[in-house]
Amino acid sequence: MRAVIQKVENSQVSVEGEVISKISKGFMVLLAIKDTDTKEDLEYIKRKIANLRIFEDEDGKLNLSLKDVGGEILLISQFTLYGDVRKGNRPSFTQSAKASKADEYYRLMIEELEKEGLNVKTGKFQTHMKVSLINDGPVTILLDSERIL
Secondary structure (H helix, E strand, O other), X not given: OEEEEEEEEEEEEEEOOEEEEEEOOXXXXXXXXXXXXXXXXXXHHHHHHHHOOOEEOOOOOEEEOHHHHOOEEEEEEOHHHHOEOOOOOOXXXXXXXXHHHHHHHHHHHHHHHHHOOOEEEEOOOOOOOEEEEEEEEEEEXXXXXXXXX
């Protein structure tokens, strides 16, 4: 499982010209599910998102989490994070989970983050979306559940 986390001042997602979700201060998270992902991968990524300390404390150090600052999450499913362009220039998405598994894990991630007490807004699964954000910092973190060591 992969997640790209951007600390944002605000972010929103639109479908067919209509804003369907928006957040103020928090994380805009792009989430990709791999065909071999397990519940352990989901737990690892969820724990990292919920506890990631990338907001400044009173000394200007990145030391505060979403919970500490009352931040929100805009969670967007994005299978293209598993795009492989090692051969040629057209990405192959063979590592990306099929839609049924990706949707199941995406929904599970939403539930698990909400169980952590976080306010989660979402994109629309398997839909062309337009995502806008103001990256704060900028701070962008890449998580990959296969790279935990």
